[in-house]
């Protein structure tokens with residue numbers, strides 16, 4: 001969702017806390033991040049208001065497993081009579097948004113999702129285990145990409161999805177063609193249209209995927225990114241180093257103002273540390289990078305938090321993916337419908353117009369701003385977190 005926004009020409013109207021705060025508003029001293037195992041409070045978990053399952057989903061063992069997990073949490077599951085989701089529309093767009101965002105649907109993936117597409121610059125292939133997310137980021141990447149109300153759909157045909165990956169091994173055209181990333185093997189990105197750790201407690205899907213890749217004796221890697229911190233069930237899992245979990249992080253003015261319903265950044269970094277100590281390759285997705293006033297100071301504080309979080313981790317394998325803020329005419333319209341009072345800067349006149357794949361228009365920062373941001377992030381990441389490998393900038 002999108003509430004307040006960042007205006008790049010004016011100071012932020014809301015006081016920005018000088019140090020990280022957890023959900024209760026308590027300050028989290030930087031030095032405490034390095035010692036957080038287990039985390040200081042329970043991980044954030046989404047409880048949907050309504051859960052529905054289609055008849056086709058119940059034909060799949062994993063669909064029935066999800067129903068079992070949800071019911072064990074004391075949440076009722078409505079069995080639908082047909083393979084159609086209904087009752088999601090409200091009187092207004094806001095009401096539709098609220099209804100959809102609090103609904104979980106257990107469904108079978110559409111056939112189009114089973115034909116994997118390359119997903120540059122992140123991975124060779126995009127694999128979807130779900131679509132939709134319960135969080136409310138005001139810049140959400142899903143806006144304009146998905147059609148209909150933003151209900152969260154989780155896929156019951158997980159076993160078939162995972163079995164279908166074998167034919168893509170060794171056929172990558174994105175990371176596999178990049179000599180610097182060749183050691184990653186054929187990569188599969190499992191968070192394009194969702195946030196895995198927001199849903200794992202309800203589905204168990206990503207844990208099964210980690211186990212699937214661990215048992216797959218081939219140069220392959222599963223990867224996903226998250227704004228949550230619910231990693232407890234992944235610690236101690238046999239992962240064989242074939243899953244890279246990245247945490248999407250941002251400076252405090254962005255994360256506290258624009259990332260509703262997510263876990264606080266210090267909690268995400270504590271989760272990153274737990275997985276790194278458990279031998280997982282880990283990563284940072286710093287996105288969206290926003291050129292707000294004093295961005296050097298705010299992002300400098302973020303990088304210091306990262307440095308503290310990975311301090312002393314033996315055999316650390318840490319990457320960074322750096323993604324600047326951008327929007328399309330379509331995503332802007334959807335986001336303004338969802339978050340009409342947002343203060344997120346989406347002013348086309350202050351951006352450069354670029355044409356993406358298939359001629360789609362997107363608005364990015366002007367070249368000078370991009371150059372300043374890129375130079376600063378490259379230099380400061382190298383200086384403050386020397387173990388971190390930058391995979392790409394966009």
Ligand code: SF4
Nearest residue numbers: 133135136137140141
């Ligand atoms: S966590 Fe990702 S998918 Fe979910 S609302 Fe935020 S940007 Fe969108």
